[in-house]
Structures are given as structure tokens and as C-alpha cells.
Amino acid sequence: MPVVDAETLPKDERERSLAACRVLEEGKILMFRETPLEIPTADREFLLRQRQTEAGYHKNIAYRPGSDRVTGVARQQELDARELKRVLRDYSRAAAAFASTLLAPYAAKWRLDYASFRPQEEAGRKLSRHARNDLLHVDSFPTRPTKGDRIFRFFTNVNPATPRVWKTGETFPELAERFAVSSGLLGKVSRTGPFPVVTKLLRHSRPPYDEFMHRFHNFLKDNLAYQDNARSETVSFPPFATWMVFTDMVTHAVLSGQYALEQTFLIARDSLVTPEKAPVAVLERLAGKELTN
Numbered sequence: 001m002p003v004v005d006a007e008t009l010p011k012d013e014r015e016r017s018l019a020a021c022r023v024l025e026e027g028k029i030l031m032f033r034e035t036p037l038e039i040p041t042a043d044r045e046f047l048l049r050q051r052q053t054e055a056g057y058h059k060n061i062a063y064r065p066g067s068d069r070v071t072g073v074a075r076q077q078e079l080d081a082r083e084l085k086r087v088l089r090d091y092s093r094a095a096a097a098f099a100s101t102l103l104a105p106y107a108a109k110w111r112l113d114y115a116s117f118r119p120q121e122e123a124g125r126k127l128s129r130h131a132r133n134d135l136l137h138v139d140s141f142p143t144r145p146t147k148g149d150r151i152f153r154f155f156t157n158v159n160p161a162t163p164r165v166w167k168t169g170e171t172f173p174e175l176a177e178r179f180a181v182s183s184g185l186l187g188k189v190s191r192t193g194p195f196p197v198v199t200k201l202l203r204h205s206r207p208p209y210d211e212f213m214h215r216f217h218n219f220l221k222d223n224l225a226y227q228d229n230a231r232s233e234t235v236s237f238p239p240f241a242t243w244m245v246f247t248d249m250v251t252h253a254v255l256s257g258q259y260a261l262e263q264t265f266l267i268a269r270d271s272l273v274t275p276e277k278a279p280v281a282v283l284e285r286l287a288g289k290e291l292t293n
């Protein structure tokens with residue numbers, strides 16, 4: 001089963017932390033059937049009311065803890081935008097506080113990335129192929145290279161009535177074994193140096209690892225044979241459940257659901273409990289060289 005119920009973790013705090021890190025690094029989804037975070041009823045109700053203005057929304061509404069800013073809210077009432085920022089800031093802080101105990105080995109070195117609110121119904125969304133959430137993929141951040149660090153996400157379903165439904169399948173090591181070399185992607189990125197990347201506002205470069213992960217994300221979404229035949233299971237996250245997962249490891253696709261909160265963490269490679277299982281380690285073994293320069 002891809003989902004581990006948090007009820008089954010050891011009770012002793014230290015053992016619990018290590019067990020949680022281990023199951024997550026193995027490629028499991030850790031789920032709390034009832035969220036361990038306190039999200040006030042008034043905040044939940046506020047989030048559910050956001051549907052009225054959905055026409056103006058971008059893919060997600062993002063909160064950036066570093067600069068305390070919200071992006072992706074278009075033409076909102078100023079009052080709503082301010083309240084949304086407060087609700088997301090509180091979620092971000094609560095998720096980080098909870099994770100710093102549960103996942104103590106990571107906390108000293110992680111980087112708190114964006115939090116997000118996903119107010120749109122996922123079933124039937126019209127997004128470009130590479131932006132689609134309903135195709136199996138592993139995550140990569142094209143404009144924010146992780147250099148081998150891990151993408152870890154902490155979700156809460158704030159919908160009081162409807163589950164959030166995912167499809168999840170093979171983990172990164174299995175996929176890498178099948179596709180990394182045969183697709184030609186690993187050979188291409190490990191032969192060349194850092195890849196120049198030009199985006200609208202900044203010019204930077206991606207190390208071979210990040211270049212691979214970015215291309216691999218697109219390769220999986222473009223690969224119709226893979227999408228049609230991939231071994232996968234449907235998992236359902238009930239109302240008010242919290243779940244967490246290394247999304248650079250676990251293939252996932254969102255089939256349906258509306259109103260989820262999420263906080264992303266970038267977990268340092270050298271704080272992992274089983275670093276040999278990280279995607280970067282898997283790829284470096286296959287390539288026979290370092291991929292993060």
C-alpha cells in the first residue's frame with residue numbers, strides 16, 4: 001500500500017521521527033486521517049468562500065513565507081487578499097511547527113518553500129499538458145533548482161464534504177531503472193555541464209540533476225504509453241486529512257478534489273535518514289558520476 005497511516009508509527013518521539021522519515025524516504029505517503037493542525041473553523045469557512053472569484057485564479061494561490069507575500073490572486077478585494085495571506089501564513093507556520101517535531105532530523109537544514117491554496121475543482125481542469133495535475137509525474141521546480149535536495153509536500157484537505165483523490169504508482173527508483181537511460185535523458189544531461197536556463201526575468205543555470213528532473217517530469221507527462229499502462233492505485237484523502245510525501249519520489253496525479261492547503265519544504269540531501277534512496281543518488285549511481293556540480 002502506498003499510504004501509511006500515522007496511527008501505526010511508534011509512540012516514542014525519537015523512534016517516531018526516524019520511522020516517519022524512513023517510510024517517507026522509501027516512497028510512502030504518510031497520512032493523518034484527522035489533521036493534527038489547528039485550523040480555525042472561521043479560516044476554513046473563509047477558504048471555502050473563495051470559489052466565487054475563481055475565474056481570476058492562476059494554477060494555485062501561493063504564499064511565500066520568506067517575503068510574506070501572496071501571488072496568484074487576481075482582482076481580489078483587498079480585504080480578501082489580506083485575509084488570505086493571514087490564513088496561508090498561519091497554515092505555513094502550523095505545518096512547519098508540526099513537521100519540525102515529527103520530522104526532527106530534517107528541521108535544522110530544511111528550506112521553507114511556498115505554501116499554496118488550491119481552490120479549484122481538479123476534475124476536468126483545462127491546463128496545458130505539462131501543467132496538468134491529472135497525469136502521473138514526479139515533481140521538479142524548473143526555475144528553482146534543488147541541487148539534489150528533496151521536494152517534500154505537506155497537504156491538508158479543507159473540504160468538509162469531499163475527499164481529494166490521487167492516483168499514485170511506481171516510485172522514482174523503479175522509473176529511473178526503466179527510463180533514465182533508455183530515454184536518452186540521463187546520457188544527455190550527464191555529458192554536458194550546467195544547462196543555461198532563460199526565463200522571463202532571470203538567466204541562471206540548472207545543474208545536470210535538476211535538468212534531468214525537469215525533462216523527466218515532461219517526459220512522463222508526454223509519454224502516452226506510460227500514462228495508459230502505468231501500474232497505479234487510487235488513494236482517497238478524506239475531508240480534514242493531512243498527508244505528506246516526497247513528491248520528487250512518488251508518482252502522483254490528482255484526479256479530483258477542491259480546496260487543499262499545502263506547504264512545500266526543500267529537505268537537504270545530507271539530512272536524509274537513507275540518503276542512498278534519494279533520486280539524486282539513484283541517478284548518480286546510474287550515471288557513474290556526480291550530477292550536482
Ligand SMILES: [Fe+2]
Binds near residue numbers: 137138247252
Ligand atoms: Fe505534482
